[in-house]
Amino acid sequence: MRMQLKRAKRRTDTQDMELAMDMMVVFSKTDDRNADIAILERLANKLELHTIADLKAETAAIRKLVKHRGGYNETVQQILDLLGKFKLIVGIDETVSLDGPISTRTLRRCQSSLIPNEFLCPITLEIMTDPVIVATGQTYERESITKWLNSNHRTCPKTGQTLDHLSLAPNFALRNLILQWCEKNNFELPKKDTYPSSDTYSADLMEEISLLVKDLSSSHPNVRGDAVMKIRMLSKENPENRISIANTGGIPGLVQLLYYPDSKIQEHAVTALLNLSIDETNKRLIAREGAIKAIIEILQNGTDEARENSAAALFSLSMLNENKILVGNFNGIPPLVSLLQNGTIRGKKDAATALFNLSLNQANKSKAIKAGIIPPLLRLLDDKNLDMVDEALSILLLLVSHPEGRNEIGRLSFVETLVGIIRSGTPKNKECAVSVLLExxxxxxxxxxxxxxxxxxxxxxxxxxNGTNRAQRKANSLLQHMSKCEHIP
Incomplete structure (x- = not known):
């Protein structure tokens, strides 16, 4: 992970800040979005940890580091947890652990070194019980490749090639060879749990989703309420459900319910759209249906939970540049600033991450400053209980690149606060504070x-x-600038 972070030298400051904000969300123990597939995939891509080989090499490197140091701390455990989340994205279902008793799963993997490589699934590195062939000709365990495809991947995990189709063909010849080898070597194949066939399950689920989408337009409030609540739950479960709900026309129905005169139905609808927006294609579909304006209205007038989820939805939708512009044009920044100032702890965090994303757009910086974003950000720097110093500094770093932001932020009291953070903050705090002071x-x-x-x-x-790589670069630049300033009368 350290090598991946060192590649920051090749990124711009804006990309560094996006990476930092994603890391804050994913490492948070209280933020519901710490398992957001879209954020995890974006983070994996930024860290260049998006293939099975990358993840296995990184895990091995962490184990080697811990062995060398004779133990591990909370930071190492956070990295291991993150690698575990990345592995789930690519279809490897395992818990990363450095100590403790060896599980049956671990023992099986030790045995796998004796098993011919061609019998092992490239994803799990375990012997295959139901090998299937994908469009590229590669063979995988059916369960593992199905998880991969259900996560909306359309490439071959081993070769990286785009799949021409998603059909899976049983590899009977290889299965017979595996069975013969197992019999000869007294090796017992792991037993698989029996489930209804995936085709039957998918058909039943698709029918249920289709009926629920129709019920969103029912003339009976109870039917509507029940349907939107169930769609909210289904949209949270997995990527396949999110795609199915969109494909059956669920997005227009949910957007209409944002205007429904029932606060609970509004809350379910905006939360369902938040879940659906994890999918990149759905982000565009949701915006195209006119949801952003309605979400902003709920952000202004909804229940506490609806306002928080509206802010989170705007954060997710604003990952697309065109949606950043729409949120700004629909006057969505002032209610986010209000939530940042007066919301619950979760509301403040949701507002901060949304405002960070929106402030990557130059026009939105001016709108945020005019909406009064700077005073609540400065208060967050002094409120240690909220633990939002990183978020506040990250947004301030964006705003100081704007003349209006520099004029409002550049007060002696703020400079003194920055110096205090540089002296005694966390490594990430110090990095951001030095960057703001340099600007x-x-x-x-x-x-x-x-x-x-x-x-x-x-x-x-x-x-x-001794600072982080980026902090060292910024600190040296600031020291050079100071050496020139000392000669200024």
Missing amino acids: LGLNNSSLTLAALQFGVYEPLREIAI
């Missing part, structure tokens, strides 16, 4: 001199030596 100082040398008077020099030198 301010490059545009106003008097603020750089003020920071020197507040005692920033020594902690800055320490960061230049």
Whole structure:
């Protein structure tokens, strides 16, 4: 993971900040979006950990590091948990652990070194009991490749080639060879649980979803309410359900219910749309149906939970640049600022992540500043109980690139706060604070001199030596700038 993060040198500041915000969401123990497939996939791509080989190599490297250090800490456990989530995305179902008793699953993998490679599934590295062939000619265990395809992947995991079709052909010849080898070597194949056939299950589920979508337009409020609640639950379960709900016309029906005069139905509808928006295609479909304007209205007037989920939905939808513009044009930034200022802890976090995404757009920066975003952000820096210093600094770093933002932020009291964070904050806090101070100082040398008077020099030198890679770069740039500023009368 350290090697992946070192590649930050090849990214822009904006990409660094997007990466940091994604990491904050995924590592959060209280944020419901820490298992959001869209965020995890985006993070895996940014860290270049999106293939099975990448993940196995990274896990091996972490194990080696822990063995060398003689133990592991909370940070290592967070990285292992993250790798576990990445593995689920690509279809590997396992728990990453560095110690503790060896499980049956682990023992089976030790045995796998004796099994011919061609008998092992490329995804799980376990012996195949039901081998099937995909369009590229590669063979996988049916259960594993089905999980991969149900996660909306359309490529061959081993070759990376796009699949011309999604049909799975049983590999009877290989299965017979596996059975013969097992008999000869007294190897017992792992027993598979029996389930209804996936075709039957899918047909039944599709029929249920289709009926629920029709019920969204029922003239009976109870029927509508029951349907939207069930769709909300189904949309949370897996990627396949999200695609099916959209394909059966569920998005227009849900958008209409955003205007329904029942707060509970509104809440279910906006939450279902939030879940559906995890899928990239659905983001565009939801915006095309006019949902953004209605979501903003619920953000202004809905229940607490509906407002929080509306903010989370805007965060998800605004991952697309065209939707960032729509949210800004529909005046969605002021109610997000209001939620940031007056919401629950979860509401503040949802608002902060949405505002961060929206502020990546230059026009939205001005709108956020005019909506009064800076005072609540500054208060978040002082409120240690909320644990939102990283979020606040990340947004401030975007805003200081705008002249209006620099004018409002560039006060001596704020510079003193930044110096305090640089002196005693977390490594991530320090990195963001140094970046903000550098941006301010490059545009106003008097603020750089003020920071020197507040005692920033020594902690800055320490960061230049021992900080994160990005923090070191920023600290050295700021120190160079300070050496020039000291000669300014």
